[in-house]
Amino acid sequence: MENSLFYFFSVAMLSCALLTITCKNPVSSVIFLVLAFFSMAGLFVLLNAFFLAAVQVLVYAGAIMVLFLFVIMLLNLPAEEKRHRGWFGGAASIFVMVALMLELSFVAHHEKLASSPASPGIDGTTEDVGMVLFSRYMLPFEVASLLLLAAMIGVIILSRKEKK
Amino acid sequence: MNSSNILHVLNLLTPEIVLCGLAFGVLLLDIIFFRSDSVEHRHEQLGCSVIIGLVMVFFIYALQYMDWQNTFVVGHGAFVASRLNTLFKMAVVGLALITVVIGFKTPYSTHVGEYYGLMLFSVLGMVFLISSEDLLMIFIALELISLTLYVLTAFQKGARRSVEGGLKYFIFGGFSAAFLLFGLSYIYGATGHTSLREIAGALQGDQLAKVPMKMLGIGILFTLVGLGFKIAAAPFHLWAPDAYEGAPTPVAAMIATGSKIASFVALTKLLLIGLPAAAGSALSWPTRWHSGWAGTVAIIAVLSMTIGNFAAIMQTNVKRLLAYSSVAHAGYILVAIVAIQASGVPAPSAAPAIYFYIIIYALTNIGAFGVVNAIGSKAGGDDFEHFTGMARRSPYLSLLMLIFMLSLAGIPPLAGFFGKFYLFAAAVQADPKNLGLLWLVAYAIAMSAVSLYYYLKLTKQMYVLPAKDPRRVTSNPAMNTSLGLIGLMVLLMGVFPNKVVERFENLNANPYPIWEAAVPPPPQPEIPVPAPAEKPAVPAPAAPAPKS
Numbered sequence: 019m020e021n022s023l024f025y026f027f028s029v030a031m032l033s034c035a036l037l038t039i040t041c042k043n044p045v046s047s048v049i050f051l052v053l054a055f056f057s058m059a060g061l062f063v064l065l066n067a068f069f070l071a072a073v074q075v076l077v078y079a080g081a082i083m084v085l086f087l088f089v090i091m092l093l094n095l096p097a098e099e100k101r102h103r104g105w106f107g108g109a110a111s112i113f114v115m116v117a118l119m120l121e122l123s124f125v126a127h128h129e130k131l132a133s134s135p136a137s138p139g140i141d142g143t144t145e146d147v148g149m150v151l152f153s154r155y156m157l158p159f160e161v162a163s164l165l166l167l168a169a170m171i172g173v174i175i176l177s178r179k180e181k182k
Numbered sequence: 183m184n185s186s187n188i189l190h191v192l193n194l195l196t197p198e199i200v201l202c203g204l205a206f207g208v209l210l211l212d213i214i215f216f217r218s219d220s221v222e223h224r225h226e227q228l229g230c231s232v233i234i235g236l237v238m239v240f241f242i243y244a245l246q247y248m249d250w251q252n253t254f255v256v257g258h259g260a261f262v263a264s265r266l267n268t269l270f271k272m273a274v275v276g277l278a279l280i281t282v283v284i285g286f287k288t289p290y291s292t293h294v295g296e297y298y299g300l301m302l303f304s305v306l307g308m309v310f311l312i313s314s315e316d317l318l319m320i321f322i323a324l325e326l327i328s329l330t331l332y333v334l335t336a337f338q339k340g341a342r343r344s345v346e347g348g349l350k351y352f353i354f355g356g357f358s359a360a361f362l363l364f365g366l367s368y369i370y371g372a373t374g375h376t377s378l379r380e381i382a383g384a385l386q387g388d389q390l391a392k393v394p395m396k397m398l399g400i401g402i403l404f405t406l407v408g409l410g411f412k413i414a415a416a417p418f419h420l421w422a423p424d425a426y427e428g429a430p431t432p433v434a435a436m437i438a439t440g441s442k443i444a445s446f447v448a449l450t451k452l453l454l455i456g457l458p459a460a461a462g463s464a465l466s467w468p469t470r471w472h473s474g475w476a477g478t479v480a481i482i483a484v485l486s487m488t489i490g491n492f493a494a495i496m497q498t499n500v501k502r503l504l505a506y507s508s509v510a511h512a513g514y515i516l517v518a519i520v521a522i523q524a525s526g527v528p529a530p531s532a533a534p535a536i537y538f539y540i541i542i543y544a545l546t547n548i549g550a551f552g553v554v555n556a557i558g559s560k561a562g563g564d565d566f567e568h569f570t571g572m573a574r575r576s577p578y579l580s581l582l583m584l585i586f587m588l589s590l591a592g593i594p595p596l597a598g599f600f601g602k603f604y605l606f607a608a609a610v611q612a613d614p615k616n617l618g619l620l621w622l623v624a625y626a627i628a629m630s631a632v633s634l635y636y637y638l639k640l641t642k643q644m645y646v647l648p649a650k651d652p653r654r655v656t657s658n659p660a661m662n663t664s665l666g667l668i669g670l671m672v673l674l675m676g677v678f679p680n681k682v683v684e685r686f687e688n689l690n691a692n693p694y695p696i697w698e699a700a701v702p703p704p705p706q707p708e709i710p711v712p713a714p715a716e717k718p719a720v721p722a723p724a725a726p727a728p729k730s
Contacts (some may be wrong), residue, residue: 025488129394157257157261158257158260166331167303171300172332
C-alpha cells in the first residue's frame with residue numbers, strides 16, 4: 019500500500035513538473051505546478067512529516083501559487099511562441115539525460131536500498147520540528163531569514179520602475 | 183541549550199552579528215536620513231560608514247585570531263570557529279573593504295543603500311560559508327552569496343550588458359543550486375548525516391559496509407557539478423565571462439575573489455573533512471586509477487585549464503580575459519585538491535598550498551579589477567583598445583597592472599609564482615615514489631606557459647603600442663593608495679612566501695588538526711554547544727599552538 023502510494027505520488031509529481039515546463043500557456047503551467055506541490059505534500063505524509071505536508075499545501079500550493087496565478091492573470095500574458103533550439107544543444111542535453119538515467123537506474127538496480135521509503139528518526143509533528151529547528155538547526159534557520167530578506171530587497175530593486 | 187551556552191555562542195558570533203547590524207544599519211540610514219540627498223552625497227556617507235564598519239569587523243576577527251587556541255563547534259558543525267577559518271574570514275572582509283574602496287564614488291545606480299546592504303549580506307554569506315561544516319548550512323550560505331550577487335550583477339539597470347549578465351548568472355546559478363541540493367540530499371540519504379564530521383564517521387571502518395557507495399557516488403558527482411558552477415570550473419563556467427563583463431566592476435571583483443575564496447574553502451572542507459574515504463585516486467591512469475572523487479576532480483581540472491587558457495587567448499575585453507583566466511586558475515587549484523588524498527593518506531603540504539594559492543589569487547585579482555575599474559571608468563570602457571598606450575597615460579596604474587598580470591602568469595619574484603610552485607610541488611610530493619600525479623602537474627605547467635601569452639598580450643597593449651588619446655588618466659588618492667598596497671603585498675608575498683605558508687602549515691600541522699580537534703568521536707551525544715563559558719578548553723586538547 020505504502021509503496022504503491024509512493025509510486026503514485028512520485029509519478030504524479032514528476033509528470034506535473036514536466037508539464038509545467040512544457041506547457042505553452044502560463045496559466046496551465048501554474049496549475050500544474052500547484053498539482054506538483056500537492057503530490058509532494060503526499061510524499062511528505064508518507065514520510066510521517068505531517069506538519070511539513072500541511073505547510074506545503076497551505077503556504078506553497080495555497081498562498082504563494084494563488085498569488086502567482088493572480089499576477090499572471092492580471093498581466094494577461096500571451097501563450098509562449100514556439101522556440102527554435104539548435105540541434106546540437108538538443109542532442110547534447112538528450113545525451114546527458116540518457117547517460118544520467120542509465121547511471122541512476124544502474125545504482126537503483128545494484129544497490130540494496132531499503133524497500134520502503136526512508137524511515138525518519140522522528141515524527142514530523144509541530145513539536146518535533148520546532149525542537150530540531152530551535153536547537154540543532156538554529157543557526158541555519160536564522161541565516162535562512164537573512165537569505166529571504168536579501169532576496170526580497172533584490173526583487174524590489176530589480177522590478178522597480180526607475181524615475182527618469 | 184542553557185543560557186551560558188547561548189551567551190558563549192553569541193560571543194563567538196560577535197563579528198557576524200556586527201556585520202549583520204551594519205547591513206541593516208546601512209539600509210535604514212539610507213531610508214531614514216539620506217533619501218532626499220543627492221546620489222553622490224549618499225554614496226560618500228554610506229560608503230564611509232561601510233568602510234568604518236568593515237574595518238571594525240576586520241579588527242574583531244584579528245583579535246579572535248590572536249586570542250583563540252581552540253576550535254569551537256556550534257550546532258554539530260553549522261558554525262565552526264577556528265583560527266584557520268578566522269584567517270579566511272579576515273581575508274574575505276579585507277577583500278570586501280577593497281571592493282568598497284574600488285567602487286567608491288562611482289555610482290552605478292541610485293539605490294545606494296541597497297547596493298551596500300546587499301554587498302554586506304553577500305560578505306555575511308561568505309563568512310558563514312567559510313565557517314560551516316554542515317551540508318545544510320553550506321547550502322544556505324552559498325545561496326545567500328549567490329542571490330545577492332545575482333542582484334548586484336544586474337544592478338546597473340540601464341545597461342543592457344549588466345542585465346544580460348545578471349540574468350545568465352541567475353539562470354545558471356539557479357540550475358546549479360538544484361544540482362547541488364540534489365547531490366547533497368543523496369549524500370545525506372546515503373550516510374544519514376548532514377554534519378561533515380559525522381559523514382566522515384559513517385564512512386569509517388566497519389560502518390562503511392552499511393553505506394550504499396554507488397548512491398553516495400552519485401551524490402558526490404552532483405555536488406561537484408553544483409560547486410563547479412560556483413567556482414567557475416569548466417565545463418560549468420559559461421556564466422562567468424558574461425557576468426564578469428556585465429557586472430559593475432566592483433561586483434565582478436567580488437564574484438572573482440571573495441565568493442571564490444569562500445566556495446573553495448567549502449569545497450575543500452567537503453572533500454577533505456566529509457568525504458576523504460571516497461577519494462579514490464587519480465594516479466597514473468589506467469593502472470592505479472580508482473573510482474572516487476579524485477578522478478572526477480582531475481578531469482574537471484584538466485578541462486578548466488584547457489578551456490580557460492585557450493578561450494582567454496581570443497578575448498579582446500579585459501574583464502572577459504580575467505574571467506577565463508579565473509577558470510584556468512580554478513583548474514590549478516583543483517590539481518592540488520586531487521593531490522590531497524592521492525596516495526591514500528592526506529598529503530601534508532597540499533592543504534596549505536591550496537590556502538596560500540587562493541589568497542594570492544584573490545589578492546592579485548582584486549588588484550587587477552581595481553586597475554580595470556580605475557582605467558575603465560576614465561577611458562570609457564574595458565576593451566583592449568581602451569588600454570592602448572596606457573603606460574604613457576597613467577604610468578602608475580600601468581605598473582600595477584604589469585605586476586598583477588605577471589603575478590597571475592606566475593613570473594618568479596612575484597607571489598603568483600610561489601603560489602603555483604607550492605601547488606605543483608604539493609601535487610608531485612603527494613606520491614613521491616612513483617610520481618603518480620606527474621601527468622597532471624606537467625599538463626598544468628604547460629598550460630601556465632600558454633597563459634603567459636595572453637597576460638603579456640595585454641601588457642604589450644599597454645606598454646608597447648602608442649596611445650591614440652594622449653590625455654592622462656588619473657584616479658583618486660584612496661584608490662591609488664589601496665591599489666599600491668595590494669601591489670606591495672603581491673611583491674612581498676613573493677619575496678617572503680614562507681612567512682604566509684608557515685602560518686597555514688602551523689594551523690595545519692597534519693592536514694587539519696584544528697578542525698579535527700574539536701570533534702568528539704562520531705556517535706556523539708546530543709550536545710549542541712560543547713563549550714561552557716568559563717572554561718573554553720573543553721572541546722578537545724588544544725591543537726599545536728602556532729608559536730614560532
